[in-house]
Amino acid sequence: MKVQTIQTGTGKRYIVLDNNYKVIEPVLKYLKYLDSLEKSPYTLKTYAHFLKIFCEYLEEKRLTVYSIFDAKQGVIEILVDYIGWLKGSNTQSNIKAFQRNRKTRSNATINNMMVAVQGMYTFLANNKEIPKVEFYREKMKTITSYKGFLHETTKKSTIRENILKLKSVQDESYEFITREQYNSLFRACNNRRDKLIIALMFECGLRIGEVIGLHIEDCKPQDGSIYIRHRDNLPNDARVKNHSEGVAFMPDYVISLLIDYLTEDILNISNDMLFVNLYRGNIGEAIKVNTVEDLFKRLSLKSGIKVHPHMLRHGFATERKKSGMDMISLKELLRHDQIQSTMIYTHVTNEEKRDMAIEFYESKQESAEYMKRFTQGVPG
Secondary structure, X not given: OEEEEEEEOOEEEEEEEOOOOOEOHHHHHHHHHHHHOOOOHXXXXXXXXXXXXXXXXXXXXXXXXXXXXXXXXXXXXXXXXXXXHHHHOOOOHHHHHHHOOOOOOOHHHHHHHHHHHHHHHHXXXXXXXXXXXXXXXXXXXXXXXXXXXXXXXXXXXEEEEEOOOOOOOHHHOOOOOOHHHHHHHHHHOOOHHHHHHHHHHHHHOOOHHHHHOOEHHHEEOOOOEEEEOOOOOOOOOOOOHHHOOEEEEOOHHHHHHHHHHHHHHOOOOOOOEOOEOOOOOOOOOEOOHHHHXXXXXXXXXXXXXXXXXXXXXXXXXXXXXXXXXXHHHHHHHHOOOOHHHHHHHHOOOHHHHHHHHHHHHHHOOOOHHHHHHHHOOOOO
């Protein structure tokens, strides 16, 4: 099976082909539905790959997207089996023994893959093509605070719980880079364009699609502002996620870098896009996602810091959270639709826990010898 890229009048789209190179229709319908909701090209591509893996599993079990409703096992049981399959390998069962050293998928990754599968079946059910599948159950909301005398007579609070969602440890929430690591990456860049790309991600919190979708007119060096605007049908398929337009502000050194880039690197380039190919390929054309991803691969090798683009946005948010910024303000800076998306940054790292412990003992004015023993991990 494969994910096939197709070029349409409105940009790239994706379909999933079976082993006979035929389009898998239910997947196609769901991807068209997501496209109608104006999901980003990156979301469409990711969902296409997730659903391809699901269809590979179904083929191995001699099932199809529709035929699981006729199988001896129930639909939920089949999907539970799929989750177990994802925890191992997506290769054929007769060679799984050779994959033992392969890094397993995290629960967070599997949850993301299941969102695509559950979304497809929910869409097909709403479209009256299959029976409805209930992925949620009502659960009493846990109340840990003090209960009043007549609390048993009040209406109970319930929440909807996804029965197929795996528990994921907090450390899987997100990966981020520190300012020290960012400085190393910045120094590892070979040119102004690449330095400006990573600076806008880390200092302004921009996503990769927002960076490569910037136009020159979006940059206002006079007041240090960068405007994030939603545009359709850009030549590099860039798009602002969830239409989350807004404005970000650059520190002085980034403004200077931007001015130098505009006046020295792209002054004679006939393109409204801010970031274009300058050194190889089609000179003057807007750069694409894979160009930035290749940049991060080079920076990872050169700096020794394993990094991917979104870690810089997470670093932007983490740095401001550590400085004491409240969640509402951080939500606005990140241009999140829902505060729940911002709440991942309430996660306390092990390093922060250690710092808080040391601060506590310092506040108690313990002896210098005790503090020395504590920081070295020696019991008191």
